[in-house]
Amino acid sequence: MSQLQDYRLLTFDVYGTLVDWEGGILAALQTSLDRNGTRLSREHILHVFHELERDQQARTPEMQYSDLLSTIHPTLLQQLGLPTPTAEESKAFGESVGHWPAFPDTVDALKQLSKHYKLVVLSNVDRESFAKTNAGSLQGFPFDLVITAQDIGSYKPDINNFKHMLSAVKERFGVEPSQVLQTAQSQFHDHHPARTVGIKSVWIMEVSCKLGLCASVGLNTAPGVLNYSKHSDMVPPSPGLMSPPPRKKSLRLRLYQWLWRLRNISSPLRLRGSLVRLRRFHESPLLALIRLLIPFPQWKFPVPDPVAPIDILGNVELEENKLEYLDDLRSIPLWRSRDTPMRSLYRMYEAMLSGLYEALGPETEYFWYQRNWSLQGIRDPQDADPVRYAILACLVEELVVAFNWRLSLGLRRDRNHIMRETGKDSLPPYAPLSGPIWTSSVPAISPKDLDRFPPEYVSDDRKLVLEADGLNKVFARRNIVTNVGWLYTI
Secondary structure, three states, X not given: OOOHHHOOEEEEOOEOOOEOHHHHHHHHHHHHHHHOOOOOOHXXXXXXXXXXXXXXXXXXXXXXHHHHHHHHHHHHHHHOOOOOOOHHHHHHHHHHHHHOOEOOOHHHHHHHHOOOOEEXXXXXXXXXXXXXXXXXXXXXXXXXXXXXXXXXXXXXXXXHHHHHHHHHHHHHHOOOHHHXXXXXXXXXXXXXXXXXXXXXXXXXXXHHHHOOXXXXXOHHHOOXXXXXXXXXXXXXXXXXXXXXXXXXXXXXXXXXXHHHHHHOOOOOOOHHHHHHHXXXXXXXXXXHHHHHHOOOOOOOOOOOOOOOHHHHOOOHHHHHHHHOOHHHHHOOHHHHHHOOHHHHXXXXXXXXXXXXXXXXXXXXXHHHOOOOOOOOOOOOOOOOXXXXXXXXXXXXXXXXXXXXXXXXXXOOOOOOOOOOOOOXXXXXXXXXXXXXXXXXXXXXXXXXXXXXXXXXXXOOOOXXXXXXXXXXXXXXXXXXXXXXXXXXXX
């Protein structure tokens, strides 16, 4: 087994590893909790925060972390049953990241480790927030290199963050990946992606035990992970000193570890996580999960009976009811594998007709990262309703344009994005996508098709108006007035 002395460079995830992010979050929320006399468990608060943080990072990987905290703050308080905060309170919550406290032995351990290794920061925050933390609780420690999510344009666990770091340390210090060790607390954000790119990692057990993770992450038995009880234990011993022989594990400890492994057997299906999602809206979540495993009447879900345009038109309440648990469903691997691009298109159609355009953004992201979904392979739905048929055809054609735009920026559907160092760098090459041929034969909406529509949705020249003053040319060719900016979010 490798030892710490086998490496030349240590990379650190800062918040949760060197800095007590849990204590920082709870302290930033304490005023709101005290004001309302609310008593909530530490675990519940942090679980809700982690869910919101993870979802927001996936939706807006380019957003600075302090802004991300400000963005999720109102929703966090809402889900905790607290009143809506003011804009100033949300801004203060975001800026609190610069004041989170370091763990007691962090700075001394860093000073000792710097005598033996290059020390590099690979953090999920922005440069300004880290600078405040470094000047404050980290006492201005001089790291050899600082890399933040803002520098890369994405958040861990995106493996592009780790590839960026490996490239940077190779260029600056001549250090190979085999000589790099990632030091972190989070299995989700750090240890799994580090293993994916082929670098080993260190788990600080003292930190993780304080965070309540000793019985949940199980990194003490994971391959490629070194364990230390606290930061200071990472400091190599002085020459000539020998470490005492390791103590033999007791029968009780071996039994506990065996039970832990049994309880934490995992698979790409993420069945335990799926059950957690299903419990939110199913009375029998286990039965619902079993049904997802049964390919009846076929493996792929059929398209539900589509809603008539006149029924969904401007009906935001109906659309919100249909979308209430969609985020949970899209997070269940079994459901995703049974979903289809045609079903996704019909969900986009309903979002547009209802006027709930903001639902198009997450749905487009979801479609984009379904790598097996081909725009060119979408079959002709041959929809009997001329208005619905025209909108579906326009959506397919506009998605081709939107996806090629993403590819031109270096975004990739497998998440291995190509990042430019500056805006002056040339755009990366890509193979353009094309759409199916059936859309070219879908006719425009005729004036007769709009006879049953309310007058406020029909222009003087007999066009369907979904967004006043809409300028999109693809939809205009089929007599539809709208914009499609939500298809172009990244």
